[in-house]
Amino acid sequence: MQDVVLALLAKEPSHGYDLRRRLAAALGPLGEALNAGQIYVTLTRLEKTGLVVQEREDAPVRGPRRKVYALTASGQQRVAAWLAETTGPRADVAEFHLKLVAAAESGLADPLALADARRRELMRRLAEVQHAALAHDVNTEAGLLLEGIALRLQADLRWLDACERTWSARAPGGRGGGNG
Amino acid sequence: MTRDGRRLRGRSRRTGTPRGSGAQPAGTALRAVGLTRSYGRGESLLWAVDRVDLDVPAGQTLAVTGPSGCGKSTLLQLLGGLDRPTEGEVWLGGRRIDHLGERALAGLRCRSVGFVFQSFHLMDELTAAENVELPALLAGSSPRAARRRAAGLLDRVGLADRARHLPSELSGGQRQRVAIARALVNEPLVVLADEPTGNLDSAATRDILHLFDELRAAGQTLVMATHDERVAATADRVVSLRDGVPVDDTRLADDAGAGLGALLSWED
Incomplete structure (x- = not known):
């Protein structure tokens, strides 16, 4: 807060x-x-x-300061x-x-840069979880937990896609400072 | 939106290769230089793949991700010589392939590239073994050598007992494993897999990912297009495409679960 x-x-x-x-x-x-x-x-x-x-x-639009x-x-x-x-x-x-x-x-x-950084972080984490998940049978207790964690990370990544779409649509047209 | 507007908006980060043509560095299986594919003209001109530079070292597993329509399938087709670029170059195992004639390109595709598709693309009237043998025969193998090689590969993908089945007698996951065996039959320089798990349930997806893991351990170069984050997460490297432009290039660790303990906190 x-x-x-x-x-x-x-x-x-x-x-x-x-x-x-x-x-x-x-x-x-x-x-x-x-x-x-x-x-x-x-x-x-x-x-x-x-x-x-x-x-x-400084200068109220109306009413008292x-x-x-x-x-x-x-x-x-x-x-x-x-x-x-x-x-x-x-x-x-x-x-x-x-x-x-x-x-x-x-x-x-830049919200897009923050989303990118988070995507990389989540993707690396998902790679670890997914390798572990493939090494464990999904019907074992450990495999079941890994499956849940992998699905959560996947959901987070999908939501980041939505964030990226929304924030890039809102970005001013001249993003990138005109270089490139 | 203008082409450069998209690129700027897309926070272009080129996927670290020097510009310009030339022989690719040793150890590179696949290389794209300024690779571009556009469709239409005038107002409706659309860049499906837009000036992509990409080096795939031999033995690497690369996942190309992005939303539908981001250009990942087109990129795979260009890399495998199934489609021709509007501009730019494709190098496969040290040889430039984008300007080859149709005949030479078809021969090269058959011998040096293994394709795996979302909907398997097996020949319905041929058995699993015959499907796997076919590219070997087309590449000039003797029937006996092709048969031996197909049998070995079907065994490797766990389908030795399904060799005489028609595709219609196999599950989706089994069909895709036949397709992977077929892709490997000519010992290609690179396997290109376009949404290889797109039509599969989670159990069959696991089988395919286990198989890809074995291919990786064996040093097979593999490029896959996928919109499934969990599939991409099994690769060594992930390139994200947006509007035909690479916007991210991330290397992933392959140490199973090394840092997973940090996901739980044990405070009371």
């Missing part, structure tokens, strides 16, 4: 309500349980640890580190999904 909130602040300073709206949009029905209170609890914790500061909004939360330098570093770290084979779908959303919104990382 902390990393996701930090990453969403990387785009621009925001207030809690706006963060909640963006999280709800990214999570759909899975975000229903998320209430504004949790966002503010997280923001308060992040403020205490010096990763965010409250500041006054409100307090917004902004990343500190160490907050920036933490976001960059979170986006760069590999998520590990056991990372769940929602966590990686939020990482892609945060990467795209903040512009700090």
Whole structure:
């Protein structure tokens, strides 16, 4: 939760309500349980640890100037580190999904590059599992477990294909910086 | 979208070979240089395979993956001389094959390339043994040598007792094993398998993967196109295609389960 909130602040300073709206949009029905209170609890914790500061909004579109939360330098570093770290084979779908959303919104990382890195990692893991699965009869206890793990990894890889399609369709036309 | 737009979008990472023509380095079984196949013209021009550079070292098992329509089947057909490139070169065992005449190409395909297809492509009216013998006879083997070789291969794929069966009397997995025996009968430089498990259930898929594992251990160069991640995961190397362009090239470890302990945590 902390990393996701930090990453969403990387785009621009925001207030809690706006963060909640963006999280709800990214999570759909899975975000229903998320209430504004949790966002503010997280923001308060992040403020205490010096990763965010409250500041006054520069120029409100309308209404009074409100307090917004902004990343500190160490907050920036933490976001960059979170986006760069590999998520590990056991990372769940929602966590990686939020990482892609945060990467795209903040512009700090390329969601397609993150998906690629994860694909390689999962593929290497699947290779290990699949070699082991072929070496064990599927009707043994060990073989049955390996079959389950291989199927899970395969599902993760298929979902990554879907991620790649969606994020590459959203990528601006000039991807690649015009070189090549 | 423009051709270069796709390439940029596709995060092009060339599959590490020097550009330009020339003899392939020693130990390379198969090489593609700037390999391109386009269909149609004008507005409807479509690049099924788009400037692919690829080196397959002898003895390597390579999986080409990607969604349907990404160009993996076309790439295999170009590599095996079943289709001609619009541009670029194909080298097989040190010999450039893309500009050979039809006759020379057919001979080369028969002797040096073993094909395995999704729907087996066996001759329905020939027995399993006769299907396996046929390419050997076409390549000039004596009937006796062809018979001996076919018998040995059918034994190797576990079908010695099915040699006299017609394809219609065999299961899908058995038919594919006959097709693999047929692909091996002329000791090809490379086996090209296009969705070899696409029509098979999981048990038959396991049989085929075990067989491929044996081929790999025997040093057979094998290139397969598959959309099945678990099949691809058994290869030494995986190249991912998108819109005819390689977007990833990953080497896989073959140490069975070395790091699998890390998948479980034993914290209380």
